[in-house]
Amino acid sequence: MKTIFHLIKKDYKLFWLDKPAVSLTFLVPVVLIYIFGSIFGRPDTAPTGIRIGFVNNSNNKIAKKLESVLDTTKTFKLVKNYTDDKGNVIKFDTNSIKDYVIKGNISAALVLPEDAFTDTSTSFKIKFYYDPKNQMEMQIIEGLLQQTVMMQMPGIFMASMQHKAKEYLGEQKGIMFNKKIASLVSQYYGVDTSKILNWTNFNFDEDTSDADTSKKTANVFKDILQLDKEQLVGKEVNNPNATRSVGGWAMMFLLFALTGASTSLFDENKSGVILRILSSPVSRTDILWSKYLYNISLGVIQLLVLFFMGYLLFNIDIFSNFFNLMLMIIAAASACTAFGMLIAAVSKTSAQANGLGTFIILVMSAIGGAWFPTFILPPFIQALSKGTLVYWSVEGFLDVLWRGANTIEILPYVGVLLGMSAVINIFSIIRFKKGNIF
Amino acid sequence: MISIKNVTKKFPSVTALNDVSLEIKDKEFFGLLGPNGAGKSTLMNLMIGYIGADAGDIYIDEEKISQHNLAVRKQIGFVPQSIALYDDATAFENLEIFGSLFGIRKNLLRAVIAENLNRVQLYERRKDKVKNFSGGMKRRLNIAASLLHNPKVLLCDEPTVGVDPQSRNAIFDYLVKLNEEGKTIIYTTHYMEEAERLCSRIAIIDSGKIISSGTLDELLQLLPYEQTILINKNKTTESKLELFKSFGKLLNEQEKYELKPFDHLKLSDFFKAMEEHGIDYNSIDLHKPTLEALFLHLTGRRLRD
Numbered sequence: 001m002k003t004i005f006h007l008i009k010k011d012y013k014l015f016w017l018d019k020p021a022v023s024l025t026f027l028v029p030v031v032l033i034y035i036f037g038s039i040f041g042r043p044d045t046a047p048t049g050i051r052i053g054f055v056n057n058s059n060n061k062i063a064k065k066l067e068s069v070l071d072t073t074k075t076f077k078l079v080k081n082y083t084d085d086k087g088n089v090i091k092f093d094t095n096s097i098k099d100y101v102i103k104g105n106i107s108a109a110l111v112l113p114e115d116a117f118t119d120t121s122t123s124f125k126i127k128f129y130y131d132p133k134n135q136m137e138m139q140i141i142e143g144l145l146q147q148t149v150m151m152q153m154p155g156i157f158m159a160s161m162q163h164k165a166k167e168y169l170g171e172q173k174g175i176m177f178n179k180k181i182a183s184l185v186s187q188y189y190g191v192d193t194s195k196i197l198n199w200t201n202f203n204f205d206e207d208t209s210d211a212d213t214s215k216k217t218a219n220v221f222k223d224i225l226q227l228d229k230e231q232l233v234g235k236e237v238n239n240p241n242a243t244r245s246v247g248g249w250a251m252m253f254l255l256f257a258l259t260g261a262s263t264s265l266f267d268e269n270k271s272g273v274i275l276r277i278l279s280s281p282v283s284r285t286d287i288l289w290s291k292y293l294y295n296i297s298l299g300v301i302q303l304l305v306l307f308f309m310g311y312l313l314f315n316i317d318i319f320s321n322f323f324n325l326m327l328m329i330i331a332a333a334s335a336c337t338a339f340g341m342l343i344a345a346v347s348k349t350s351a352q353a354n355g356l357g358t359f360i361i362l363v364m365s366a367i368g369g370a371w372f373p374t375f376i377l378p379p380f381i382q383a384l385s386k387g388t389l390v391y392w393s394v395e396g397f398l399d400v401l402w403r404g405a406n407t408i409e410i411l412p413y414v415g416v417l418l419g420m421s422a423v424i425n426i427f428s429i430i431r432f433k434k435g436n437i438f
Numbered sequence: 439m440i441s442i443k444n445v446t447k448k449f450p451s452v453t454a455l456n457d458v459s460l461e462i463k464d465k466e467f468f469g470l471l472g473p474n475g476a477g478k479s480t481l482m483n484l485m486i487g488y489i490g491a492d493a494g495d496i497y498i499d500e501e502k503i504s505q506h507n508l509a510v511r512k513q514i515g516f517v518p519q520s521i522a523l524y525d526d527a528t529a530f531e532n533l534e535i536f537g538s539l540f541g542i543r544k545n546l547l548r549a550v551i552a553e554n555l556n557r558v559q560l561y562e563r564r565k566d567k568v569k570n571f572s573g574g575m576k577r578r579l580n581i582a583a584s585l586l587h588n589p590k591v592l593l594c595d596e597p598t599v600g601v602d603p604q605s606r607n608a609i610f611d612y613l614v615k616l617n618e619e620g621k622t623i624i625y626t627t628h629y630m631e632e633a634e635r636l637c638s639r640i641a642i643i644d645s646g647k648i649i650s651s652g653t654l655d656e657l658l659q660l661l662p663y664e665q666t667i668l669i670n671k672n673k674t675t676e677s678k679l680e681l682f683k684s685f686g687k688l689l690n691e692q693e694k695y696e697l698k699p700f701d702h703l704k705l706s707d708f709f710k711a712m713e714e715h716g717i718d719y720n721s722i723d724l725h726k727p728t729l730e731a732l733f734l735h736l737t738g739r740r741l742r743d
């Protein structure tokens with residue numbers, strides 16, 4: 001028993017001396033738990049400011065009302081204009097907003113058609129264009145949108161009933177019916193008759209803020225609201241779920257592989273192999289270049305294999321936009337290589353490099369969108385996301401595979417990734433020159 | 439010829455080499471003897487241009503060695519102090535990797551590798567992974583890997599560390615043979631026996647300074663006395679102290695008596711007297727001057743603490 005105690009004590013001691021292991025055991029999970037917790041755990045962090053396109057072609061009061069309600073909610077930020085090449089701000093119409101969605105500038109758009117609700121309408125028409133490249137985001141947008149619209153249902157319902165009554169009873173009888181009901185109501189409740197008659201001016205907000213009410217009304221009024229959904233992008237994608245996630249997972253493993261490959265420098269140095277290599281006609285720059293090119297090519301091969309497996313297992317279409325996929329693969333591999341070299345450059349030992357690497361890779365994957373879409377993150381973390389190479393890679397791959405983006409469309413991603421690589425590489429080279437790694 | 443001229447190398451916490459100058463002639467077996475941390479490896483690293491000196495220059499046949507002069511490295515073979523091999527690769531694969539860096543053509547390289555493996559008795563094991571090799575085998579492969587480009591000069595940085603006596607002898611024989619074939623060999627060690635046995639000229643280095651250099655004989659002459667006779671303490675010897683004193687100066691050390699003989703002493707006379715007085719030869723030990731003694735004399739410390 002005593003022996004076992006001493007052996008256990010020894011293991012704790014060694015564990016404590018191995019700082020990378022300690023940080024992987026405690027620090028990494030704490031940070032990840034924080035990130036996940038801030039997404040799913042805190043009720044006050046429901047998404048806000050989700051950008052959706054909005055076009056209102058109707059002059060109807062209810063439509064106007066809906067627009068102003070959507071304008072004021074925190075949940076959505078309506079995008080109604082765009083800036084053209086010449087810098088002019090132009091109001092969207094139905095076609096241009098669809099185009100905007102197709103190009104991937106926005107994931108959903110709401111169009112209230114001219115006949116959204118006319119004097120004779122018995123239901124309210126809404127056109128919903130969307131790009132489900134990000135399924136979770138789309139579900140949340142739809143849900144929130146329906147909730148917001150449903151809150152306006154009592155008003156629509158009343159107007160709709162009025163129209164129905166007119167339709168069945170005829171114009172005159174309808175008016176009579178309304179007046180009778182109105183006087184009846186005013187008699188009993190002491191409300192001004194004219195107010196009751198003017199249904200469309202009814203203040204919808206007054207008693208509909210109760211979530212329960214809107215939920216109940218949701219079923220009742222299903223056929224009164226005609227939400228006409230149209231998927232604009234990704235309809236022809238074979239396996240949407242796999243297509244969405246393949247890039248993210250591939251990126252994470254690419255990062256692990258390339259960080260591992262870079263930290264092999266430490267092992268080679270420790271064994272004296274680097275010393276031996278440098279005693280032959282080889283310079284340090286040659287070694288760095290060879291490592292760099294080796295890592296990039298390894299990364300490209302790894303990504304190709306992973307995407308090809310995606311094709312074999314999930315029928316993900318990688319061939320119809322292969323050239324652009326290749327561009328993204330090269331950009332992503334070069335950025336990940338730069339990352340791996342940076343980790344090696346700032347570390348002193350291979351254990352340190354692996355600990356630091358694992359930590360940053362997991363955090364970057366979490367906030368960069370490799371595991372789940374970034375829009376569900378709190379805004380300040382979303383801002384951080386855009387600083388990660390994972391974000392630009394995942395978005396780029398999604399654009400290529402999901403929307404079949406062309407070369408010009410993926411240039412921003414490729415550009416950012418190559419730019420990141422360049423900056424990181426310059427920094428690493430300076431570190432390598434200063435440091436005593438080899 | 440290799441000329442090391444006034445070389446100084448400083449690390450943040452220590453001056454590893456302090457104004458070191460040496461000349462090593464062609465085909466010499468040159469030893470660099472010094473304790474741990476003396477600066478031996480640092481000097482070797484400078485001689486292959488792995489690191490740069492803070493002051494001074496090193497030339498091989500008038501060509502300056504530097505971190506940027508890659509071509510000059512073809513003249514030098516370097517056996518690192520550690521076993522600088524890829525553990526997961528086979529012996530043959532290792533040599534292929536390192537040989538290719540010297541630009542040896544593939545067909546030629548295969549022949550060269552086979553020859554070098556043969557010379558260190560590892561040809562039969564060429565397809566085994568290095569990690570399955572014994573310590574001695576690894577050391578031999580470590581040397582073979584440095585000879586593929588047939589260098590003029592071979593730098594060996596403690597090439598026998600952690601090797602059993604048998605393997606060590608095999609390595610010595612091989613190095614002596616290489617030297618006889620015309621290679622200049624520079625050999626670092628902290629074993630004085632190795633330096634004494636192998637090297638035609640020796641430099642003793644301590645704390646970054648060359649404290650003495652020359653042939654073994656030249657070095658040993660620096661010692662103030664040539665011989666000491668050690669006498670075990672026992673009943674017989676204790677009763678014959680006067681006899682011993684007639685041959686020289688007797689010092690009563692802790693474990694033994696130390697006799698510093700008079701200049702004219704003939705050993706035959708001494709041993710004859712011992713026999714006559716019934717003193718067993720086994721109680722008597724001739725202590726020859728050694729580099730160890732010289733090092734102690736020069737620095738006040740032992741080579742290996």
Ligand SMILES: Nc1ncnc2c1ncn2[C@@H]1O[C@H](COP(=O)(O)OP(=O)(O)OP(=O)(O)O)[C@@H](O)[C@H]1O
Pocket residue numbers: 436449450451452453454472473474475476477478479480481519628
């Ligand atoms: N890269 C380095 N950075 C800092 N100090 C160093 C470095 N290399 C060597 N030193 C220091 O320089 C001194 C000489 O080291 P060196 O390795 O040359 O000794 P050595 O004679 O080869 O010893 P050993 O017999 O133990 O191999 C030591 O004090 C060592 O700590």
Ligand SMILES: [Mg+2]
Pocket residue numbers: 478479480519595596
């Ligand atoms: Mg050394």
